[in-house]
Amino acid sequence: MDADLQKKPHHHGNLREALVLAGLQLLEEGGPDALTLRKCAALAGVSHAAPAHHFDGLHGLKWALAEEGFRRFRNYMVDAEVTGEQTPRGRMKSICRGYLHFARDNRALFQLIFGFDAKDVPVRPTRDVGSFGYEPLRRCCAPFIPDDVPREVIEAQVWSLIHGFTTLFLAGRFWALEDAPEDGAFDQVMALLDRVGTAPESLGNPGDPS
Amino acid sequence: MDADLQKKPHHHGNLREALVLAGLQLLEEGGPDALTLRKCAALAGVSHAAPAHHFDGLHGLKWALAEEGFRRFRNYMVDAEVTGEQTPRGRMKSICRGYLHFARDNRALFQLIFGFDAKDVPVRPTRDVGSFGYEPLRRCCAPFIPDDVPREVIEAQVWSLIHGFTTLFLAGRFWALEDAPEDGAFDQVMALLDRVGTAPESLGNPGDPS
DNA sequence: CATGAAATCTTGACGCTGTCAAGATGGCTG
DNA sequence: CAGCCATCTTGACAGCGTCAAGATTTCATG
The missing domain is CATH 1.10.10 (Arc Repressor Mutant, subunit A)
Structure with missing residues (x-):
């Protein structure tokens, strides 16, 4: 032996x-x-x-790492989902919180996954592993799809907001918000999602400067 | 001679x-x-x-390129602003459109500017050139700041949405939306901004699954 | 104007990188 | 048992960032 x-x-x-x-x-x-x-x-x-x-060179290794990264990414989101508040909106925010926390705890891996020179990733992750990795996000958006809006639009709204917030926050771009308590900035920015899936004509806000 | x-x-x-x-x-x-x-x-x-x-090595060169990039970035946004619809919300969407179009027309430069390994950029661009480069975004958000919400929160909401959309869209992540006409996906996703700066309690949407 | 200091640029070298070609090794199949 | 083939090693190559040392030019100072 x-x-x-x-x-x-x-x-x-x-x-x-x-x-x-x-x-x-x-x-x-x-x-x-x-x-x-x-x-x-x-x-x-x-x-x-x-x-x-x-592996097919360095690109292939990165692709393999992105595959494993997606799996862990999904786990982060699902864990946050099952732990958090069990309402449609609570689940959505939990998923987003998992999104942020994964990126915070795995900066380089998150960056590798979303590094957007297409040639770094031989196969679009969004189609294969991605469709599996983003399934939680998709699922949590489902309750908020209005009848007259395509599913993909609402998903793109939520995804854009959390992805933009995550990348900018981790890059230190929100210095004015970084003194807030843990996830304070997250909660404040994600408050925009309280409006998602609602008809814009239903808000007659006094003094709305459209 | x-x-x-x-x-x-x-x-x-x-x-x-x-x-x-x-x-x-x-x-x-x-x-x-x-x-x-x-x-x-x-x-x-x-x-x-x-x-x-x-330059201080490759990092220094990248920093110098980011400086010039910020200048051009700002020009894109301001040009879109003065060309587009002259309402508060029209200006905001024009700025965001300039944001997207700059990234589309200058992929690598945009990526360099926002590549978020902090060590690539010796000085935070957001504080110096950045505060100049993002001034248009800040200005266009001003009309939408509610009394009880810090300015930075609304700015972070708008910035997160357009930044996330831009990076994900350019990475080809919104394949379901990419068949839309020019800027179609942009308009649909940016529709979320119609809700920005409005009080959430003002929407009593029938069937809202909060 | 002369002279020395400083800025600028060249040359050469170093280690690190990804990648390729050729050969060694060992397990698996016929 | 023989041979094939996947696997791994060794060696080499060009390109990269960076450093050190020397050559050249400019500038300031006396």
Whole structure:
């Protein structure tokens, strides 16, 4: 048994998974620039060219990491959903809170997933893993779809708001709101979602400067 | 005069500006990965190490490009504002349209500006050039600030929505909306702004599943 | 005007990166 | 048992950012 452990077999056995885990570790520890094929190989204990047999270059590794990232991303959202307030609007805000917290806790991975040079991602994540990863968002939007508005529009509204808030907040762009208590800025900005799915003509606000 | 033009002087004369222009050209032609100190130097006709005397490495060059990018970004928004409908809400949507169109027409530069690894940008752009660049957005939000809501919250709502929409749309994430006519998806999603700055209790929508 | 300091640019080198080609190794199938 | 093939290693290559040292030009100062 010691021989099995000590002698390094020529075949790693599960190198692909080991490389993905190494990549996740590198992203976590050193940010996007620390992700390197050679460092992943070193961390997995193989030679620098070994990853080429499991991924299509660096792009392929990033794609594999994005796949795993989507899974964890979805878990964040679903966990927040089942933990939070059990109303349609409570579920929607919980999903969004999970969205924000995943990005906060996995900055580099979030950035990798949404890094929007299309060539970094051989297959559109939104179509494959993405449709699975965004299913919670889609589901939580369902109760708010008016009859005369396409589903995709409401989803795009919610998604745009939480995605924009997440990226700008994490980039430190909302410095005026950052002194607020935990999730304070989140709650205030997400208050716009209290209006989602409601007809604009139903609000006759006094002094509304349209 | 020919001597002046033909003989390459040891001092370039305006190398810093030439390098910035070269960088913008590289970004436009080849995307973010094409931006390279050595290629900028070659394009400006100097040796590969010359840029080091004008920028603090690659980070410094990116910062200089972000500065110029902010200026052009602001021009896009202001141009859209003065061209579009002259109402408070019309101005707000025009600013947002300029936001989207700048990103569409300057993908790599937009990505550089908002690439949110903080270490890429030595000084927070939001505080310096940024406060100038975002002044149009701030101004167009002013008419919609309710008495009991901080200015920054409304601004963050509008900014989050347009920023999220822009990045997700350009990443091809809204494939269900992309068949719409020019700016169709934009108009539909930005319709959420019709609710901005209105009190949530003013909407008593029948069948509202809060 | 002369002279020295400082700014500017070149040359060369270093280590790191992704990628390719060729060879070694070992498990699996016929 | 033989041979194929996936897997992994080794070595090499160009391109990258960066540093050090030297050459050249400009500028200020005496």
